[in-house]
Amino acid sequence: ETGVTQTPRHLVMGMTNKKSLKCEQHLGHNAMYWYKQSAKKPLELMFVYSLEERVENNSVPSRFSPECPNSSHLFLHLHTLQPEDSALYLCASSQETSSTDTQYFGPGTRLTVL
């Protein structure tokens, strides 16, 4: 596997379910990100982990809980979601110390909350 992978690619869940999204990067990067992409809206940065420590939480509801056990893996734990949480969730990674760093994105998980 190369680049950034995300599983599952599609997820349908009820409002009372608990599920987790997984992201893995094979690029040796030291920063990882979760974004939410809703129709007709800009990508919203949800969480940033740098050197495995959370450095950003953009007022995300507590029903979203991130976890970064090591520099290669990032999880987003979901519980008691609302239908408006249906969106494409994108993971990205970057080498934060580089002046020309760019973010490399995974293919996303398409989440539907019923």
Place this chain on the structure above:
Amino acid sequence: KQEVTQIPAALSVPEGENLVLNCSFTDSAIYNLQWFRQDPGKGLTSLLLIQSSQREQTSGRLNASLDKSSGRSTLYIAASQPGDSATYLCAVRPEGLTGGGNKLTFGTGTQLKVEL
């Protein structure tokens, strides 16, 4: 708070045409600006990155320019092809941040369709 706007929201052109996509941002205190491409249902792919001290970057048929003081960037695509059909997003990184990740602010994108 930084806001990034992209015009037009959608664009349809015949194959072979040269075209320009526009991006504007409200806070000129940026470290760099990037253009990304997103194919339907997929993640983003970085196309060009312009540092705040640069005026333009080129890659193949793509040329991106940056006018930091006026808060504008353009992406020029020469001789468009059907394979260029995708959504194009621009994103800015604020200056002055060290450590703590690379926090980008994205525009809503321009959806491009190149027809045969």
